[in-house]
Amino acid sequence: MKKEFKVTPIQNGTVIDHITEGMALKVLKILHITGTGKSIVSVAMNVPSEKCEMKDIVKVEDRELEPRELDKIALIAPNATVSFIRDMEIVKKHRVNLPDMVDGILRCSNPNCISNKSEPVEYKAVVTNRDPLTLKCYYCDREQEDVVGNII
Amino acid sequence: MNFKSRNIVSIWDFTKDEVEFILDSAEEMVPIARGEETNTALSGKILATLFYEPSTRTRFSFESAMKRLGGSTVGFADPSGTSFKKGETLADTIKMVDAYSDVIVLRHPQEGSARLAAEFSSKPVINAGDGAGQHPTQTLLDLFTIRQAKGKIEGNKIVFVGDLKYGRTVHSLAYALSMFGPELNFVAPETLQMPKEVVEHVTACDTKVCSGNKLEDFINDADVVYVTRIQKERFPDEAEYQKVAHIYQIKNTLLQNVKDDLIIMHPLPRVDEIAPEVDKTPHARYFEQAFNGIPVRMALLKLVLGVS
Ligand SMILES: Nc1ncnc2c1ncn2[C@@H]1O[C@H](COP(=O)(O)OP(=O)(O)OP(=O)(O)O)[C@@H](O)[C@H]1O
Ligand SMILES: [Mg+2]
Ligand SMILES: [Zn+2]
Numbered sequence: 001m002k003k004e005f006k007v008t009p010i011q012n013g014t015v016i017d018h019i020t021e022g023m024a025l026k027v028l029k030i031l032h033i034t035g036t037g038k039s040i041v042s043v044a045m046n047v048p049s050e051k052c053e054m055k056d057i058v059k060v061e062d063r064e065l066e067p068r069e070l071d072k073i074a075l076i077a078p079n080a081t082v083s084f085i086r087d088m089e090i091v092k093k094h095r096v097n098l099p100d101m102v103d104g105i106l107r108c109s110n111p112n113c114i115s116n117k118s119e120p121v122e123y124k125a126v127v128t129n130r131d132p133l134t135l136k137c138y139y140c141d142r143e144q145e146d147v148v149g150n151i152i
Numbered sequence: 153m154n155f156k157s158r159n160i161v162s163i164w165d166f167t168k169d170e171v172e173f174i175l176d177s178a179e180e181m182v183p184i185a186r187g188e189e190t191n192t193a194l195s196g197k198i199l200a201t202l203f204y205e206p207s208t209r210t211r212f213s214f215e216s217a218m219k220r221l222g223g224s225t226v227g228f229a230d231p232s233g234t235s236f237k238k239g240e241t242l243a244d245t246i247k248m249v250d251a252y253s254d255v256i257v258l259r260h261p262q263e264g265s266a267r268l269a270a271e272f273s274s275k276p277v278i279n280a281g282d283g284a285g286q287h288p289t290q291t292l293l294d295l296f297t298i299r300q301a302k303g304k305i306e307g308n309k310i311v312f313v314g315d316l317k318y319g320r321t322v323h324s325l326a327y328a329l330s331m332f333g334p335e336l337n338f339v340a341p342e343t344l345q346m347p348k349e350v351v352e353h354v355t356a357c358d359t360k361v362c363s364g365n366k367l368e369d370f371i372n373d374a375d376v377v378y379v380t381r382i383q384k385e386r387f388p389d390e391a392e393y394q395k396v397a398h399i400y401q402i403k404n405t406l407l408q409n410v411k412d413d414l415i416i417m418h419p420l421p422r423v424d425e426i427a428p429e430v431d432k433t434p435h436a437r438y439f440e441q442a443f444n445g446i447p448v449r450m451a452l453l454k455l456v457l458g459v460s
Contacts, residue, residue: 112283114262119241121268139264140285141162143349 007042012086013061019077021046024056027080030072030105030151031065039063072105074098075133076148100127102135106150113140156458159270160278162286163324168331174451175296181447181454184220192222193459200253201227202245203280204260209420210280210289213445214257214453221450226253246272255457258282276456284320290419291324293448297441298376301415305332311370313339313400314380314425316346321419322380323350330357337370338363341396344382367400372409377402379418379425403427407435417441 019027024043028034033041040061049055056077064084073080074096083093104122108115115123115137124138135144144150153173159165166174183189199218203211206229215225228234234245242265249256250273258269259280266279266286281287299305310329316322316338326336326346336359338346345363355361364370371377379402387393401424402416418426418438430436454460 108264110263112261112263114242114260114264114268114282117242117262119243119268121243121271137264139267140282141164142263 007044007057007059009088010040010042010059010061010085011088013039013059013063013084014065015083015085015090016058016060016065016073016077017055017081017083018049018079019056019058019073020079021054021056023077024058026076026148027056027058027073029148030076031060031069033060068105070094070096071099071102072151075102075105075151078130078133098127098130098133101125101138102127105152106135106144106147107152108137108140108142109145109147109150110137110140110142113137113142115139154458155455157276158456159266159276160288160452160456161266161270162279163288163291163328165288171292171295171328171331174292174448174455175299177451177455178292178296178444178448179300181450185217185443185446185450187220191220193454194218194221194223194457197223197255197457197459198253199223199225199227199453200249200256201225201229201280202249202256202258202260203227203229204231204258204265205281206230207259207281209442209445210259213442214278214280214449217446217449217453220446221453223453227257242269243272246277249273250275255453278452278456284318286324287321288324289445289449289452290321291328292452293441293444294325294378294417294419295328296444296448297417297437298415300440300444301413301437302375305329306334308334308375309337309373310334310376310378311337311339311367311374312346312378312380313367315344315382315386316340316380317344318383318386319380322378323347325378326350326354330354330359333357333359335360335362337361337374339365339367339370339400341365341399343392344396367402367406371406371414372411374414375411377414377416379416379422381418381421381423381425398424400425401427402430404429404433407433410435 024045042059044057046054080096083090103124106123125135128134128136184191218225246269255276257278257280258266261283263283263285265282270277384393414435415437416435
């Protein structure tokens with residue numbers, strides 16, 4: 001079977017496909033991929049997809065993402081799929097999954113929130129709506145503004 | 153209904169039935185709160201009052217509530233001289249206080265602090281105001297005051313007037329009222345109107361809502377007028393504040409054609425929103441409202457301590 005690749009096939013690593021159009025760079029931000037590491041990163045934007053929509057794709061060589069990192073992607077690209085590649089073949093593929101409660105991956109957009117002070121707690125937010133995405137801080141109850149900008 | 157060990161952090165944590173139950177329990181506390189009956193239900197229990205921000209009314213009424221029931225209190229009224237000033241986290245303070253008391257009342261400038269305190273405490277935490285956040289005991293005493301004066305909450309026409317934008321107490325009260333289905337009227341200058349999400353929420357709860365900016369258009373049909381202070385510190389500059397500063401002033405002349413049983417409420421302290429001459433009319437309820445903080449807080453203390 002012939003495989004067609006928009007970007008170079010990779011030997012080992014992670015492919016994030018079906019990223020909401022225009023979100024590829026934000027996915028990189030969430031994953032703290034700054035281009036200063038050793039692994040090769042390929043980004044394809046505005047790729048036509050089977051469903052006639054546009055999508056972005058990110059491929060990261062030699063790195064398999066952790067579930068916690070996958071949750072972060074779901075915040076901005078709810079339809080993304082993640083495939084782990086070993087020896088050119090897909091060994092595992094998941095759809096990212098936004099949990100009902102998101103923890104640790106954001107900071108509260110309310111500067112007066114106790115979770116932004118030096119208390120020994122991780123930020124927690126409740127997902128109050130999935131489409132469009134709305135989050136509410138578990139501590140201060142405020143609806144979160146600029147979710148992407150507050151990803152840590 | 154079991155309230156033992158529950159935290160009182162936000163009015164959202166309670167159903168309508170639970171709110172009614174708390175109000176019923178508060179009703180029973182009134183003679184004790186007035187000192188007409190004595191009671192020792194909470195004898196041997198210790199309330200810790202941690203006030204990181206000044207408050208007279210709320211702190212006194214919690215202390216009075218605890219003492220009326222035979223309990224005692226420890227705590228501080230402002231954080232200077234405490235380990236907070238030395239940089240101790242709230243989490244650490246709570247863990248320490250947890251070992252010294254049976255129930256904790258917290259007022260703190262940061263929003264969400266009561267929720268955080270509850271995570272670190274094995275004893276029930278009662279939120280006495282967290283910055284611009286929640287103040288559930290105020291909401292409960294407001295509901296209590298309306299129910300006491302009117303016999304029930306539903307069916308009343310309730311007018312909110314003043315700063316409806318910034319005051320979160322007003323938002324919580326509007327949400328809580330929407331559980332009971334009264335009619336709500338929001339009277340404020342455009343720049344201080346009730347936020348859209350609050351209006352949407354209460355409307356979704358089948359509450360009839362009407363908004364405007366002239367109190368005269370609403371007051372003659374009202375059963376309850378809830379007045380709030382327009383707070384200077386909320387405004388970006390003096391000029392903006394001056395535009396709206398003294399626009400609502402309730403005087404006897406404004407009350408000429410109101411319903412006989414109209415009640416006027418205010419969370420206090422007031423500035424000039426209600427003229428002192430109104431105090432002597434049968435409409436003034438704000439001092440009773442302040443007193444009602446005691447029976448409501450007595451009921452809550454008993455409930456969360458599991459003492460009947
Ligand atoms: N060795 C590889 N190197 C780089 N990318 C790969 C490799 N193998 C698969 N991919 C990419 O991983 C993604 C998922 O592959 P898969 O074969 O499951 O795609 P698909 O059949 O189109 O499924 P989907 O419905 O998720 O689009 C695709 O974007 C594919 O191009
Ligand atoms: Mg495909
Ligand atoms: Zn928050």
